[in-house]
Amino acid sequence: xxKIFRALLNYLIKGALVILPxxxxxxxxxxIVSKIDFALNLSDVIWVDQSGxxxxxxxxxxxxxxxxLLIAGIVVTNFVTEPIxxxxxxxxxxxxIFNFIYHSVKDLAEAFVGDEKKFNEPVIVEVNDxxxxxxxxxxxxxxxxxxxxxxxxxxxxxxxxxxxxLCIIDVTKVKPLKMSASEAMKFVVSGGISHI
Numbered sequence: 001x002x003k004i005f006r007a008l009l010n011y012l013i014k015g016a017l018v019i020l021p022x023x024x025x026x027x028x029x030x031x032i033v034s035k036i037d038f039a040l041n042l043s044d045v046i047w048v049d050q051s052g053x054x055x056x057x058x059x060x061x062x063x064x065x066x067x068x069l070l071i072a073g074i075v076v077t078n079f080v081t082e083p084i085x086x087x088x089x090x091x092x093x094x095x096x097i098f099n100f101i102y103h104s105v106k107d108l109a110e111a112f113v114g115d116e117k118k119f120n121e122p123v124i125v126e127v128n129d130x131x132x133x134x135x136x137x138x139x140x141x142x143x144x145x146x147x148x149x150x151x152x153x154x155x156x157x158x159x160x161x162x163x164x165x166l167c168i169i170d171v172t173k174v175k176p177l178k179m180s181a182s183e184a185m186k187f188v189v190s191g192g193i194s195h196i
Contacts, residue, residue: 037061122177122184125154125169135188137181138174139166159191 041061049055092102121138140153152171157164177184186194 033062036065040064120181122179122181123154123174124177125156125167125174127173135177135184136167137184138176143168157185157188159189 037059038061041056041058042064047055047057092098122135123138124133124135126133134156136154136156138152139155143149143151143153148168150171151168152174153166154169154174155164155166179187
């Protein structure tokens with residue numbers, strides 16, 4: 001009886017190790033998509049039933065976002081010229097709070113998916129005399145413009161978070177890592193438990 005109980009417990013644990021991460025990932029994605037869909041879904045404003053109650057159409061918010069992104073991509077690629085882009089940038093610079101948020105989000109998005117990805121050079125940095133090292137991403141190789149020659153900017157993402165910390169470090173303490181940027185990010189964000 002004890003062997004059967006141990007075998008069942010073993011199967012239960014192995015099943016949990018497979019199902020729980022998958023379920024958590026599916027739930028997280030579903031939660032984000034449903035929140036975006038609900039926030040941007042205007043079907044209940046546009047359509048009402050015969051008794052005047054709003055009709056909610058699931059998925060219309062996400063479809064609207066995808067359509068807007070597609071149209072914006074087509075317009076920017078084919079119709080926006082350099083003078084129009086410069087005019088738009090000057091106009092944005094006049095709105096201080098919006099300008100700060102817009103450029104921060106734009107720079108962050110471009111760091112991951114833009115033409116000039118910023119988090120593509122994983123490095124390891126010795127941070128104290130005891131040999132403590134941190135994995136980060138080299139974001140600026142030359143800081144002479146701000147009066148810091150021989151220094152570099154390294155971004156250290158936090159484990160289990162989308163946040164991180166930017167540090168200015170002497171270039172001699174920074175060594176490149178022999179791994180891809182995606183492997184390094186996955187390793188750091190997982191708290192070092194993902195396979196490398």
